[in-house]
Amino acid sequence: MWNDQSVAGGGFFNSPGQFGNVTTPNQAQKSTRRASRTAPIVIRQALHCGDDGVKIWGTEIQIVSIVARVRNIRLQSTKITYTIQDITGRMRAVLWIDQEAMEQDDKATPRVQVNDYIQVFGNIKTNKGKKVMMAFKIMPITDVNAITFHYLQCIHNKVKMESDSKKVRLLGPFIFCLHMVAHQATKTCYISSINFELYPHFYKVLNQV
Template sequence: MYSGYDAGASQFAGGGFMPSPAPAGDTTGQSPKKFGSQSQTLRAVTVKQLLEGTNNTGDDQYKVDGVELQNITLVGKLVDVKQFETNLTYILDDGTGKVEIKFWLDNDEGDQVQQRLQQYRVGMYVRAHGHVRSFQNQKSVVAFNLRAITDYNEVTYHLLQCVFQHVHLTKGASSGRPPAAAAGPTTAAPAGQPAAASVPATNNNMAGGDGMSNVQRDACALFNSPDANASESGISLEQVIGSLNSKYPVTDIRAAVDFLVNEGHIYTTVDDVHFKSTAF
């Protein structure tokens, strides 16, 4: 591991700015935006895996462990930050290599550029979500999500997740039976959709030790459920509302889903009202 990688938890400064996507529940008067029929899975990778990814088609469809990459997530330390007219370019080092992370700017983001430059500084650890691109045989990541890391456990978790996914894809899943899920009522789902498990009622909406309110935590639990993980499209906002509307106002549920998107816990899949957890 290179000498510039400081693995100490004291490196974490906290804070971070997230680009704000359109509210997940704001679909009034329009159909959900379709993202195409291709797989929208999220893959945790190291920089070394990314740089060694293969491409036999000549386009930007790279494979790691024989599986095509769509959405990827990287964790590492920022070692350089540059501002250009159309993008902010970060160099991320995770101890296995360095890669360029590009965050493209909209014309109306002038005020937010300086905020991003102040929030994402050299020496900070970040998690990036994005797509792999190549220009003149040099791979880079076009980020659609960037978040500062404040707990070093997330770095360890990411590396373990990379190892787990690599072993799972190259050596196969365990032949043993998975642990049985706890029995409980489920909310009916539309045909072809996974059922979202109901969450036991609570008496308040106070934040817990993880920094989430009860409605945010319950919504996150639905996205992390086995049914949601088994479905390529995840679960829909409608299903989440159907599971939680007996406990919380619909506006609070929509706000909770927006929170989970903004914090990088979930991402959109087949359209802008279906989501899947980044934990898988």
């Protein structure tokens, strides 16, 4: 089943890592606009959100989680800047460093390398006209199921919100691709060798999110 260290869940939850029931559109309209919730998204959603942050069903999402591949790492004295990419886009995720904590514990910063898959929790901010994810938690992904699980939850949220049958029909080939990628990962045993960009159905479906 799911590896707790490689996936922290999805849908909507009250706090990172805590599962919760997905809210229906009517319930979301009745809830407060500034509800403190966590939701899985793809990078495209972050890049296209407004200055007031990510909203799903009209509800502001204060904390989002993104599963993506690390393309570049820039280490500075006070922060680490990761360039992350999924099949929908690319952006920067900034993790501020507690220097004192680093000196006491070398595990205070995530052990991540270029081409690793990671799950990032944080807020989406605008800096000099560009969207940046201000991360407060980054976890390396060691189980391909975590990637599959995250994408399915992003799709589930979209389908739950819109009952467009045309979009629902896209789920068939999408799930088939997920199984193919999982099989590839099991066969190669190296999660960093997985290339989701090779599967066009991923972009076709996730572009609707």
